[in-house]
Amino acid sequence: xxxxxxxxxxxxxxxxxxxxxxxxxxxxxxxxxxxxxxxxxxxxxxxxxxxxxxxxxxxxxxxxxxxxxxxxxxxxxxxxxxxxxxxxxxxxxxxxxxxxxxxxxxxxxxxxxxxxxxxxxxxxxxxxxxxxxxxxxxxxxxxxxxxxxxxxxxxxxxxxxxxxxxxxxxxxxxxxxxxxxxxxxxxxxxxxxxxxxxxxxxxxxxxxxxxxxxxxxxxxxxxxxxxxxxxxxxxxxxxxxxxxxxxxxxxxxxxxxxxxxxxxxxxxxxxxxxxxxxxxxxxxxxxxxxxxxxxxxxxxxxxxxxxxxxxxxxxxxxxxxxxxxxxxxxxxxxxxxxxxxxxxxxxxxxxxxxxxxxxxxxxxxxxxxxxxxxxxxxxxxxxxxxxxxxxxxxxxx
Amino acid sequence: xxxxxxxxxxxxxxxxxxxxxxxxxxxxxxxxxxxxxxxxxxxxxxxxxxxxxxxxxxxxxxxxxxxxxxxxxxxxxxxxxxxxxxxxxxxxxxxxxxxxxxxxxxxxxxxxxxxxxxxxxxxxxxxxxxxxxxxxxxxxxxxxxxxxxxxxxxxxxxxxxxxxxxxxxxxxxxxxxxxxxxxxxxxxxxxxxxxxxxxxxxxxxxxxxxxxxxxxxxxxxxxxxxxxxxxxxxxxxxxxxxxxxxxxxx
Numbered sequence: 265x266x267x268x269x270x271x272x273x274x275x276x277x278x279x280x281x282x283x284x285x286x287x288x289x290x291x292x293x294x295x296x297x298x299x300x301x302x303x304x305x306x307x308x309x310x311x312x313x314x315x316x317x318x319x320x321x322x323x324x325x326x327x328x329x330x331x332x333x334x335x336x337x338x339x340x341x342x343x344x345x346x347x348x349x350x351x352x353x354x355x356x357x358x359x360x361x362x363x364x365x366x367x368x369x370x371x372x373x374x375x376x377x378x379x380x381x382x383x384x385x386x387x388x389x390x391x392x393x394x395x396x397x398x399x400x401x402x403x404x405x406x407x408x409x410x411x412x413x414x415x416x417x418x419x420x421x422x423x424x425x426x427x428x429x430x431x432x433x434x435x436x437x438x439x440x441x442x443x444x445x446x447x448x449x450x451x452x453x454x455x456x457x458x459x460x461x462x463x464x465x466x467x468x469x470x471x472x473x474x475x476x477x478x479x480x481x482x483x484x485x486x487x488x489x490x491x492x493x494x495x496x497x498x499x500x501x502x503x504x505x506x507x508x509x510x511x512x513x514x515x516x517x518x519x520x521x522x523x524x525x526x527x528x529x530x531x532x533x534x535x536x537x538x539x540x541x542x543x544x545x546x547x548x549x550x551x552x553x554x555x556x557x558x559x560x561x562x563x564x565x566x567x568x569x570x571x572x573x574x575x576x577x578x579x580x581x582x583x584x585x586x587x588x589x590x591x592x593x594x595x596x597x598x599x600x601x602x603x604x605x606x607x608x609x610x611x612x613x614x615x616x617x618x619x620x621x622x623x624x625x626x627x628x629x630x631x632x633x634x635x636x637x638x639x640x641x642x643x644x645x646x647x648x649x650x651x652x653x654x655x656x657x658x659x660x661x
Numbered sequence: 662x663x664x665x666x667x668x669x670x671x672x673x674x675x676x677x678x679x680x681x682x683x684x685x686x687x688x689x690x691x692x693x694x695x696x697x698x699x700x701x702x703x704x705x706x707x708x709x710x711x712x713x714x715x716x717x718x719x720x721x722x723x724x725x726x727x728x729x730x731x732x733x734x735x736x737x738x739x740x741x742x743x744x745x746x747x748x749x750x751x752x753x754x755x756x757x758x759x760x761x762x763x764x765x766x767x768x769x770x771x772x773x774x775x776x777x778x779x780x781x782x783x784x785x786x787x788x789x790x791x792x793x794x795x796x797x798x799x800x801x802x803x804x805x806x807x808x809x810x811x812x813x814x815x816x817x818x819x820x821x822x823x824x825x826x827x828x829x830x831x832x833x834x835x836x837x838x839x840x841x842x843x844x845x846x847x848x849x850x851x852x853x854x855x856x857x858x859x860x861x862x863x864x865x866x867x868x869x870x871x872x873x874x875x876x877x878x879x880x881x882x883x884x885x886x887x888x889x890x891x892x893x894x895x896x897x898x899x900x901x902x903x904x905x906x907x908x909x910x911x
Binding site: 265269276277280567568571572573574575576577578579580581653654655658 | 729732734735754755758759761762763767769773775777778786787789790791834838
């Protein structure tokens with residue numbers, strides 16, 4: 265029997281049992297749909313987050329506490345404000361400041377009777393320049409603001425909206441952890457990500473004021489901006505030399521932006537694969553359903569199989585017919601599931617803050633796995649059909 | 662070697678059964694000795710090209726078993742079934758399929774038409790299992806349906822046809838491959854006498870016009886009486902093998 269003929273016979277059989285075929289396919293549809301959708305969302309998260317890191321500005325070097333092993337307990341930061349000054353002095357001069365540091369904590373903010381809890385950053389004077397954080401309205405911190413730890417604040421666009429409900433916040437007062445600050449500027453909107461903190465909802469205060477709020481005298485991290493990509497490694501050497509004079513080697517780590525993106529990207533990639541694997545289980549269950557219904561189909565059509573054998577069908581003709589039926593069933597489910605998955609990914613993007621990116625590999629994986637599932641779970645019923653004894657099969661009523 | 666009953670040229674006889682024994686083992690439950698059922702105990706006969714043979718016997722005489730063996734659907738426990746001198750037992754799955762497809766046309770008591778398919782598609786079915794083009798299959802199937810008088814029913818499904826029409830579709834399916842042998846198992850069993858007579862007349866016409874050998878298995882004396890030769894089975898053995906005289910009735 266030609267493949268084309270076998271395909272025609274398989275389609276006839278599937279159409280003859282429309283409802284059953286549709287319900288059987290549904291299992292595969294749901295499996296493929298969830299693989300495509302979850303991978304798209306995982307992939308979207310990855311691009312979103314790496315994009316957010318890139319959004320901090322290009323050619324950044326991150327100086328973090330600890331030896332860089334993310335598996336161990338978080339190290340206590342031992343950076344101080346003087347480290348930033350030392351770095352600024354040691355690094356070749358560029359446009360504006362090159363080094364900045366911050367200390368961060370969560371605090372209760374209130375103004376005009378509104379009360380929220382958000383992140384408060386105590387920053388050095390260069391912070392805005394180094395991480396591309398512009399002030400949209402009002403005044404950025406001056407060196408003396410920071411030096412004298414004045415109680416002034418810059419607030420994010422969302423924070424301004426929530427606390428002051430549309431009225432101009434500049435010059436107004438708010439309290440951070442019970443201490444009063446005067447708002448002197450509103451930060452430019454950067455657009456939030458659905459993951460991690462909303463960067464438009466934060467309060468920046470001078471470093472000294474922040475340290476007093478949190479009761480520390482250290483910095484949580486330092487950023488250094490390289491003048492361009494080629495100087496990143498030279499700057500790294502300088503940073504390591506300067507900080508190494510006071511700190512032990514395992515007390516700080518210098519990471520380039522690319523390295524951070526790589527690490528975070530890897531973590532999210534693994535997360536995506538785990539999601540895909542969990543979704544894959546439902547695909548497997550769908551495959552068992554196909555196997556089950558194919559066995560029923562073989563039993564029902566025992567007489568047909570006997571007749572076909574009497575008319576000259578070889579064992580492999582029958583096997584192929586049923587195998588093809590299973591593959592058409594799951595392949596169809598794969599295509600439908602794929603289309604639904606893409607549609608749902610679009611929908612998720614439209615109605616939620618999630619980003620969904622349908623990747624070619626999830627599409628290829630979903631289709632090949634669904635056909636593979638048909639092959640795998642079709643083999644048993646198909647072999648059983650092929651090996652039926654024609655005498656027994658014809659006798660069956 | 663020296664005592665064949667036939668005139669014995671180079672051409673081997675169409676179908677030959679020699680000392681055919683078929684034993685079924687029943688009751689294979691663990692710990693029990695299987696019961697052996699001797700369906701055929703040593704049957705020998707030959708069917709030559711153009712023969713018209715009726716195989717008769719009461720139920721349990723081994724008729725159905727013999728039909729399965731003659732149709733190459735089953736293999737004998739001992740003994741030999743040969744087509745054109747080829748031993749069925751030595752054939753593999755592919756050769757058996759080719760034999761059933763090319764040399765034997767089956768007609769069953771319950772027609773065995775596929776209900777989903779139209780008459781035309783049912784008739785085409787054997788051609789699907791051999792090298793053929795769609796067009797060629799269609800032409801041959803239409804031709805076969807025409808020769809059984811159903812040219813106006815090609816697009817009907819079995820449920821839309823009467824019993825006699827269904828059996829005629831089945832006959833068209835059996836002869837669409839132009840096999841040298843038609844094997845009919847109680848072909849009139851599900852039909853009334855008149856329709857049954859028409860179906861038999863149709864088989865006889867192809868026997869006459871195309872020289873096909875026809876083997877009919879039946880328990881109806883009327884049907885058996887129409888054949889040129891009558892083989893009677895009893896308890897798995899050939900009781901008699903008589904050829905009708907050329908001049909008159911049996």
